[in-house]
Amino acid sequence: MTEPRPEPRLDPEQDEYVRRLLADARHDEPMPADVVDRLDDVLAGLTGPAPVVRDLAAERRRRTVVRLLGAAAAVVVVGIGLGQLDLGSGGGDADGGAAGGASVAEAPADVQRESAGVGVTREPPVPSGRTPLVVTGKDLRRLSAWRISDSTTLRDLAADSYSGEVPPVPTAPSMAAGRDDEVSLNGLEAELYAADEDRRSATDDLKRSPWFTCKKGPYGAGRLVAVQYRGNPAVVAVRPSTGDSLVVELLQCGTATVLRSVTVPMS
Amino acid sequence: MSDERTDAELLQAHVDGDGAAFSVLFRRHRDRLWAVALRTMGNPEDAADGLQDGMIAAYRRAGSFRGDAAVTTWLHRVVVNACLDRLRAAKVRRTEALPDDLEERSGRGSLVSAAPEADDPADVSVRAERRRVVLAALQRLPAEQRAALVLVDMEGYPVAEAAQMLGCAVGTVKSRCSRGRARLAALLGVLAPEGEAAHPPGRNPDAPPPVPASGESPAPP
Numbered sequence: 001m002t003e004p005r006p007e008p009r010l011d012p013e014q015d016e017y018v019r020r021l022l023a024d025a026r027h028d029e030p031m032p033a034d035v036v037d038r039l040d041d042v043l044a045g046l047t048g049p050a051p052v053v054r055d056l057a058a059e060r061r062r063r064t065v066v067r068l069l070g071a072a073a074a075v076v077v078v079g080i081g082l083g084q085l086d087l088g089s090g091g092g093d094a095d096g097g098a099a100g101g102a103s104v105a106e107a108p109a110d111v112q113r114e115s116a117g118v119g120v121t122r123e124p125p126v127p128s129g130r131t132p133l134v135v136t137g138k139d140l141r142r143l144s145a146w147r148i149s150d151s152t153t154l155r156d157l158a159a160d161s162y163s164g165e166v167p168p169v170p171t172a173p174s175m176a177a178g179r180d181d182e183v184s185l186n187g188l189e190a191e192l193y194a195a196d197e198d199r200r201s202a203t204d205d206l207k208r209s210p211w212f213t214c215k216k217g218p219y220g221a222g223r224l225v226a227v228q229y230r231g232n233p234a235v236v237a238v239r240p241s242t243g244d245s246l247v248v249e250l251l252q253c254g255t256a257t258v259l260r261s262v263t264v265p266m267s
Numbered sequence: 268m269s270d271e272r273t274d275a276e277l278l279q280a281h282v283d284g285d286g287a288a289f290s291v292l293f294r295r296h297r298d299r300l301w302a303v304a305l306r307t308m309g310n311p312e313d314a315a316d317g318l319q320d321g322m323i324a325a326y327r328r329a330g331s332f333r334g335d336a337a338v339t340t341w342l343h344r345v346v347v348n349a350c351l352d353r354l355r356a357a358k359v360r361r362t363e364a365l366p367d368d369l370e371e372r373s374g375r376g377s378l379v380s381a382a383p384e385a386d387d388p389a390d391v392s393v394r395a396e397r398r399r400v401v402l403a404a405l406q407r408l409p410a411e412q413r414a415a416l417v418l419v420d421m422e423g424y425p426v427a428e429a430a431q432m433l434g435c436a437v438g439t440v441k442s443r444c445s446r447g448r449a450r451l452a453a454l455l456g457v458l459a460p461e462g463e464a465a466h467p468p469g470r471n472p473d474a475p476p477p478v479p480a481s482g483e484s485p486a487p488p
Binding site: 008009010014015017018019021022023024025026027028030031032035036038039040042043046047258260 | 286287289290293297298301302305306311315316318319322323326356357394397398401402405416420421422423445448449451452453455457
């Protein structure tokens with residue numbers, strides 16, 4: 001076995017030279033406007049009033065899942081929507097050092113991925129419809145501004161993250177009143193509802209949907225959702241919960257390379 | 268009208284229920300937090316994700332701030348940890364493609380020039396390219412070393428404050444910085460082949476000249 005080469009030591013001049021290079025590479029531009037808008041939207045979502053949710057059937061299904069699977073309800077955030085994100089680190093420091101909740105600190109993300117069967121090869125998910133379930137940056141920003149627990153459809157999808165079963169046909173989607181953001185989000189929800197109907201009636205057709213060309217890949221355990229991200233087919237994976245939180249990942253077709261990941265609290 | 272409350276007052280106001288206080292506080296420091304996230308994550312999209320995670324965490328955990336550090340230190344800590352969490356969770360090395368000839372040239376002297384800056388557009392272009400190479404090499408480092416160098420060498424925080432931001436000991440930060448700089452030096456060709464000590468351009472007579480602009484003769488080192 002080859003001994004690893006020891007790291008070279010820098011003399012003071014070299015050390016200072018590298019430090020100058022780094023200082024010269026400091027970023028001095030202000031935050032880009034699109035990022036400003038995005039974060040303002042998220043803050044508005046955190047501070048604004050919560051939309052009203054009326055879907056008792058989904059609530060009952062969720063309780064059933066919790067009882068059967070021993071897991072709390074979770075939600076799917078497609079792409080990089082975060083909502084009430086609660087991150088954690090290995091430290092679990094209450095002084096804000098854990099950048100989020102102690103829940104993730106108790107189950108570090110890499111452990112979560114391991115327990116989620118990362119790398120397990122699976123067939124790709126069945127597309128949600130004949131037209132692509134397109135996720136754009138704007139949609140994701142609006143998702144992140146929502147209280148994700150208010151999204152009935154997303155909760156339904158996430159509730160089946162263990163079983164992988166298609167959820168039963170829900171009642172009419174809940175159309176929460178309030179901000180303009182919700183129009184776009186409910187359009188997404190409506191498509192997901194329609195996808196369930198289509199899936200039941202024309203599964204074979206959907207499997208051949210031309211917009212979703214993902215092949216078998218190491219997508220790992222959990223519920224898989226077919227999406228289109230930046231014009232390309234991609235897979236959203238809702239990992240099985242390892243405790244008080246779960247990981248949702250946006251994966252590249254075929255390779256399952258993680259394009260985006262988010263850790264959300266179980267509520 | 269600008270808000271003249273201190274950072275600590277704003278954070279406390281937020282904890283006490285002032286709906287606008289956190290936004291004021293975050294807006295006040297967002298540019299520097301963005302810079303840290305950007306250099307740690309390596310690209311704007313991941314930086315926006317990490318910064319958003321950190322912002323939400325700070326919003327929700329403001330009540331846990333004990334006042335034993337500056338609010339900005341605490342904010343940086345939350346954001347840096349959010350970025351590192353993302354990097355760990357993804358387990359994807361955020362690499363930038365190095366110039367095609369980097370591997371070939373790395374054994375023949377430094378790829379970056381220490382020539383003094385000038386306003387000549389050609390020099391500006393050289394400087395931009397140098398920054399790009401440095402940033403690409405920075406992304407090749409382990410995340411913890413990268414974060415330490417971003418805070419200490421790029422943002423200029425004292426080691427003690429960087430240690431608070433990273434939630435580790437001062438000695439750990441020093442070690443990460445030292446090892447990170449050594450790795451960068453190797454990647455950038457500051458070191459000669461086989462790890463021999465070399466010196467930055469200008470002192471090593473065998474170093475290649477800086478990248479010339481448009482076929483002109485290269486400036487002396």
